[in-house]
Amino acid sequence: MTIHYIFSDLDGTLLNSAGQVSVANQKALAACKLPLTLVSARAPQEMQSVITKLNLTTPQIAFNGGLVFQPQADKPAVLSKSTIDFTLAGRLLTVLKLYFPQISLSFYDLHNWYTERIDKEIRYAQKLNQQPITQLQPATFFSQRHHEVFKIMLLTFDLNQMAAVNDFLAKLAIAGISVQQSASYCLEITSAQAKKSRGLKYVLQQEHLTAIMTYRC
Incomplete structure (x- = not known):
């Protein structure tokens, strides 16, 4: 061959x-x-x-x-x-922040990585991906409809928290998204078509x- x-x-x-x-x-x-x-x-x-x-x-x-x-x-x-539905992405970030305030939340469009809070999990991820991050309020991003969201990323070193958020998302059973745990500390949400x-x-x-x-x- x-x-x-x-x-x-x-x-x-x-x-x-x-x-x-x-x-x-x-x-x-x-x-x-x-x-x-x-x-x-x-x-x-x-x-x-x-x-x-x-x-x-x-x-x-x-x-x-x-x-x-x-x-x-x-x-x-x-x-x-294939991107996450824009309105759905905004709602997901709002709900996850409400129910899991300690988990590190960030998201991506085509060119940038965004977060509201730079914490130890974000700093750890930065050491691996060598990517600059833009700190902003998600409401500012989602007020501009021309944006796209390719991925939402959740980071936590607390295994109990990771299990809880996995279970939470599984029970929501949201159509149109795919949820994958790529590492013990990292959960990624993308379009179901991704x-x-x-x-x-x-x-x-x-x-x-x-x-x-x-x-x-």
């Missing part, structure tokens, strides 16, 4: 525990000379350092498949996207490729 294209997750796969591409991985990918698409829950700006280091020009998949984009020097060119498999399918179709076998690392 001849391999023509590589797809790789980032955290826990291509990146090490410090959130960096190892020299060995960088050399191996350069040596194989195959096109590479990163598939990640991260925002495109959080993927940029890896994209730059590996000199990637191929389509990339962010927000758990909620965004397929072409890397560019100034900003990502959107190829395919699936890594959809992103993979999009790129495969654009590249006229067929997936024969899938390996999960």
